[in-house]
Amino acid sequence: MNKAMRHALSTSAFIYVMSKELVEKVFVTPGKTVSITCDDRINSLMEDFLKELVQAINTYPIEAVECYFSMALDRHRMTDALLPITKEFWSVHGPYGKYYDTSSPEPESRAGAIRGCSEAILLAESLGAKVVVIHPGHSTVYDVPRQLRIDCSIDSIKQIADFAGEHGTRLAVEPLPNDEIGCRIDEVIDIIDKVNRPNVGVNFDTNHLFPASAIPSLIRKVKGLITSVHISDQDDIERHWLPFQGKLDWKEVLQAFSDAGYNGPLVYETHIRDAKDPNEVASIVSANYKELSKLIPESVYRS
Secondary structure, three states: OOOOOOEEEEHHHHHHHOOHHHHHHHHHHHHHOOOOOOOHHHHHHHHHHHHHHHHHHHHOOOOEEEEEOOOOOOHHHHHHHHOOOOOEEEEEEOOOOHHHOOOOOOHHHHHHHHHHHHHHHHHHHHHOOOEEEEOOOOOOOOOOOHHHHHHHHHHHHHHHHHHHHHOOOEEEEOOOOOOOOOOOHHHHHHHHHHHOOOOEEEEEEOOOOOOHHHHHHHHHHOOOOEEEEEEOEOOOOOOOEOOOOOOOOHHHHHHHHHHOOOOOOEEEOOOOOOOOOHHHHHHHHHHHHHHHHHHOOHHHHHO
16 A cells, blocks of 8 residues: 555656647646647657656655646547556646636637546546546736636536546646636635535645645544545745745644545645756655655554
8 A cells, every 4th residue: 555645746846847839838828729639740849848758757755646637638649658667656636727727717718627537537548547636717917706606616616526527537626826717715615515516625725825834724524535645845835845835834734634544645836946857856856755754643644
């Protein structure tokens, strides 16, 4: 059995060692347009990059992986490129953008979110991952009542959850920062309660709720609902720093996860801006986890 709070890494941690062209065409542009598909050249460039990423992950003591998914890529080619990873595939992260917004009042944006998350579920199934992380909204501002957007999010997530259930997948709804839908933990809990599906829980991101001092109590507030976690540090605004670079009290944070009954991996969704290649990203994160793991409560190992 895999140990609780084991070391996991999101492929999004490698975005700053990816070429600017790949970042723009694979992640930035697709979220701004109704539909975009990368051509063969971009898919090939991504496959080449993923070979480096896979080698880096396989080299270091990383125990589990979350794969960030882009609708712009060919899902089958992406699957083939990722399968050589020898570690546990824990989760797949659904796409984020204006046209992948579960809460949008625009039908085409909600349809994009449902389609994108469904593709992420299929990717998870191909990789053997059992969790798909999704967002309850997006930062696009609409002149409509907030409750309308919450209701749209609930309806979209119900449809995604039903599809996930057919494929044996759990959904983890991730709180969002600032004033996006799901920026308060009570709002996320309310959405999940109204979705009312047994395979829907919370992806607790330590970088999306504020202030930093409140994170342990907010973790305990969603006791029993936490399906997965993203860890990174902050200083009362979104930073995605490595643990120990911001204000979070990591001993208290890990104790809170233990108190909340979470026994999954700690998924590093950090932005490593000063690395030169995927190998250095994996090295930096692995060294950080080595220090972080010293703070994991003893009760976790006894359970």
